[in-house]
Structure formats: structure tokens, C-alpha cells
Amino acid sequence: MTPLGRLIAAQIRLSGPMPLDEYMQLCLLHPQHGYYATRDPFGAKGDFTTAPEISQMFGEMVGLTLAQAWLDQGSPSPFTLAEIGPGRGTLMADILRVIRGVPGMRDAARLVLVEASAHLRQVQTDRLGQIRHVDDVTTLPDGPLFLVANEFFDALPIKQFHRTAQGWAECMVMLDGEGALALSLGPATEGPAAPEGEIAEHCPAAAPAAAEVARRIVAFGGCAIFVDYGGWNGRGDTFQALRNHAPDDPLAHPGEADLTAHVDFAPLAQAASKAGAEVSRLETQGDWLLRLGIRQRAEALAAAGDGTAMAALHRLTDAEEMGQLFKVLALWSPGAPLPAGFERLELHAHDA
Numbered sequence: 001m002t003p004l005g006r007l008i009a010a011q012i013r014l015s016g017p018m019p020l021d022e023y024m025q026l027c028l029l030h031p032q033h034g035y036y037a038t039r040d041p042f043g044a045k046g047d048f049t050t051a052p053e054i055s056q057m058f059g060e061m062v063g064l065t066l067a068q069a070w071l072d073q074g075s076p077s078p079f080t081l082a083e084i085g086p087g088r089g090t091l092m093a094d095i096l097r098v099i100r101g102v103p104g105m106r107d108a109a110r111l112v113l114v115e116a117s118a119h120l121r122q123v124q125t126d127r128l129g130q131i132r133h134v135d136d137v138t139t140l141p142d143g144p145l146f147l148v149a150n151e152f153f154d155a156l157p158i159k160q161f162h163r164t165a166q167g168w169a170e171c172m173v174m175l176d177g178e179g180a181l182a183l184s185l186g187p188a189t190e191g192p193a194a195p196e197g198e199i200a201e202h203c204p205a206a207a208p209a210a211a212e213v214a215r216r217i218v219a220f221g222g223c224a225i226f227v228d229y230g231g232w233n234g235r236g237d238t239f240q241a242l243r244n245h246a247p248d249d250p251l252a253h254p255g256e257a258d259l260t261a262h263v264d265f266a267p268l269a270q271a272a273s274k275a276g277a278e279v280s281r282l283e284t285q286g287d288w289l290l291r292l293g294i295r296q297r298a299e300a301l302a303a304a305g306d307g308t309a310m311a312a313l314h315r316l317t318d319a320e321e322m323g324q325l326f327k328v329l330a331l332w333s334p335g336a337p338l339p340a341g342f343e344r345l346e347l348h349a350h351d352a
Contacts, residue, residue, distance in 0.1 A: 001180070004033035004255030009175055017172035017184060020239065021157035021204065024259050028155060029116055033255040036117040049245075050151050051227070051285070051322065052091035055312035057301070059094025061292045062225060065340045066095065066146045067102045069223035072337040076221055077108035079144035084114040084137065084209075085152030089127035095148070096128070112140060137212045145222035147213060153228045153268070154260040156205045160239060163198040164188050171239075173251065181251040199237045201261055207271035214277035214331050223332040223339050229325045230263030232282055238262035265329050272331045273347050280330040280342035286323025289316055291341040 001009065008026060012018055028035045051058040070079065081099075083092050092113070099105040112132045115121050121133050134140060160171040166188035176182040194200075213224050230238075241250040243257035250259055269279045294313060301309035317323040330339045338344060 002033070002254050002256055004030055005181060005253075007033070008173070008254055009179065009181065012173065012175050012181075017174040017186065019159060019186075020171045020173060020183075021159050023173045023254075024157035027254045027257075027259050028157075030255060034117075035255055035258060037119055038255070050087060050091075051316055051326070052087070052094060052150065054315055055309070056094050056097075057294050057297050057309070057312060058289070058316060059091045060098050060297065061289055061294055062091065062148055062150075062227075063095035063098030065225060065292065066148065066223060067099050067105060069332060069336070069339045070105055070146055071102070073144070073221050073223075073333060075104060075108070076144040077104065078110050079108055079146060079222070080112050080141055081109040082112045082114060082140060082145060082147040084147065084149040085155065086113045086115060086124055087120065087151075089113075089124040091148065091150055092124075093127060110141070110143075114140070137209050137216075140216060142216070142220060144220045145213070145216045145224070147222070147224040148227070149224070150227045151229075153203070153206050153209075153226065153263040154230065155258070156203050156209075158239065158261045159202045159204065160237065161191070161200045161202070163191075163194045163196055163200075165196055167191060168194075168200075181254070183251070198235065200235060201238060201264070203261070203264070203267075206263070207267040210268040210331070211271040211275045214272035214275035217331055217333055218276040221333045221336070223330065223336075225339070226265075226268065226329045226331075227285060227326060228263040228265075229322075230265060230327060232264070233266045234262055234264045263327075265327060269329060269345060270347065273345075276334060277331040278334055278336070278338075279345045279347065280328075280332075280339070281345045283328045283342065284319075284324050285326035285328055286317035286319060288328045288341045289323075 031037055086092055112134060113124055114137055115133050161168045162185055168191035169185035169188045172184050172186050174182055174184045238261045239250060241248040241257040241259050243253060248257045265282050273279045298309040298313035315321045330342045332339055
């Protein structure tokens with residue numbers, strides 16, 4: 001058992017079974033043994049590879065979309081250019097390179113990164129220079145906000161509920177007869193009607209974060225782009241672990257594997273709409289990037305001698321790779337033009 005696993009087991013012996021979201025929180029962000037507190041998980045030497053690490057083209061497309069939205073909204077100056085969960089700073093570095101070509105935009109940008117990990121804050125500072133860090137979206141500065149979150153929501157802790165014959169029971173982490181971590185179900189309670197065996201997941205922090213971003217955009221102007229894997233009104237068990245680029249038992253290596261769950265974008269869109277922001281339809285990453293011209297960019301890079309550009313294009317946009325599983329949602333200021341590559345979502349009253 002890992003050092004964090006032993007700490008979690010001791011806490012369970014003392015306090016009883018632990019809700020899944022509390023387990024995820026400890027595994028990812030424990031100050032001494034948490035996954036993001038102790039390592040750089042990105043790239044070939046880490047446990048997973050994100051779109052910005054695959055190719056500069058991804059960050060270029062995001063940067064151009066934010067730049068066009070900035071121009072469409074009157075080029076506000078100054079404005080906050082923010083990223084939630086910025087990893088190694090690769091995506092933001094590509095965005096900054098793109099906006100330097102937009103007259104006045106780089107000078108007007110005030111860079112703010114939302115990052116909870118002290119280790120990753122240092123990695124980002126080394127990559128990007130002196131930047132402002134904040135702990136969460138509630139501490140972003142007031143003012144026009146142009147923001148991206150790539151693979152952020154999937155790492156937020158989830159609660160998971162199983163429909164049993166007696167009602168809905170929450171998934172808990174307990175100790176089995178040999179003292180190993182195991183999953184169990186808590187007491188059943190009443191809830192919405194559903195077939196026995198149905199599994200529902202809820203991310204308590206996701207909708208409030210989207211609503212906070214939307215509130216700021218409504219108050220001050222701006223645009224936000226959320227990219228993650230998931231869907232709309234998703235169901236089923238999506239709790240998973242990744243270690244050394246391969247699936248892992250989520251209970252096997254606490255603090256040493258990345259724990260995630262698929263993102264349900266419906267609550268994010270509904271929370272943002274309720275806060276007053278314009279909200280896009282949910283797009284697949286592949287369709288969105290192709291609409292923005294990533295194929296033409298890949299062909300230009302290939303013609304200039306980049307031998308990886310076409311393979312990266314395939315990985316980012318093909319339905320069998322990241323193109324279909326990953327989705328993109330945009331929020332923007334009421335009355336402002338649609339961000340590039342998106343269509344407006346029409347939420348019905350019962351959806352909002």
C-alpha cells in the first residue's frame with residue numbers, strides 16, 4: 001500500500017467508510033502525498049498526454065478563438081487571460097504566442113492561472129515567467145475575462161450513487177477483511193425513479209465553478225472555453241485511474257495514479273445559462289478544431305518540414321482518437337457575437 005493509502009486506511013478505521021469524492025480529493029491534492037502535489041503527470045514521462053502536449057496546433061486554435069472574441073467585444077484593455085488547471089503551462093504558452101500577433105492584445109492581457117498544486121505552480125512559473133496564481137475561480141480579478149479550461153473538470157472529485165432495490169446508495173471506500181481498500185455502498189435513501197443497477201455520478205464543484213466564470217463574464221464581458229472528455233446527461237460508472245499511460249485500479253495506488261471521471265456538460269451549461277451567460281451547443285473536439293482550420297494549419301506545418309503535424313492532426317480530430325470523446329463548450333458575454341466555431345445552445349425552461 002502507498003504512503004497515502006496507509007493514511008487513508010487509518011482514517012477509515014477511525015471514522016468509517018469514506019465517500020468517493022473525499023477519497024479522490026485526498027488522492028489528488030493531499031499536500032504531502034497527493035498526485036498533483038508530488039509529480040509532473042504530463043507527457044511521455046508522466047501518466048497521460050493532453051491535447052496541448054500533442055501539438056502546438058491545439059493551443060493555436062484556442063488562442064485564435066479567444067483573440068477573435070476579444071476583438072468582437074471591442075478589444076477591452078486591460079483584461080484577464082486565465083486558465084484553470086494549466087498543467088505545465090504548455091497551452092498558455094501557445095496561446096500567448098498566438099495573441100502576440102493581434103495588435104494590442106498581449107499588452108492588454110493580465111495573465112492569471114488557477115492552480116491548486118504548489119508543485120505545478122513552480123513548473124508554470126519556470127515555463128511562463130512571473131505570473132499571478134490564484135487558488136480557485138472565486139479569486140479571479142474583476143474585469144473582462146477570457147478563459148480556457150482543458151481537462152480540468154474531469155479531475156474534480158465526484159460522488160457516485162447506485163440504484164438498489166431499496167433506493168439510491170452512495171459509493172464509499174472501505175476496508176475489506178484483509179485491510180485493503182475496497183468499494184462498498186452506504187445506506188440507501190429515496191430519490192428519482194430509476195431501474196435497479198443504474199449508476200449516477202455528480203460532481204459537486206463543477207456547476208458552481210461554471211456559474212462563477214459565467215457570472216464574471218456577464219458582469220464584465222469575455223469568453224470561456226471548456227474542453228474535456230464526457231458528454232451530455234451522462235450515466236454509468238466512469239470513475240477511473242490512469243498510471244504510466246495505462247488503466248489502473250483506482251484503489252490500487254492512492255496518490256500515485258491520476259483519478260478522473262467523465263464530465264457531464266449539461267449541469268455546466270445550465271449553471272452558466274442561469275447566471276446569464278450565452279452558452280454554446282456542445283461540440284466534439286474534432287468537429288470544432290476542423291471548423292477552425294486545423295487541417296490547413298497541419299498541412300502548412302507539414303509543408304514547412306514538421307514531420308509530426310499530420311499524425312497530431314489525426315490524434316486530435318479523428319473519431320477513434322480524441323476527436324469524438326472530447327467535447328467543447330463555450331460561454332460568452334450576452335449580446336456579443338458567437339465565438340468562432342460554435343453555435344448557440346437553446347436551453348428549454350425545464351433544462352435551465
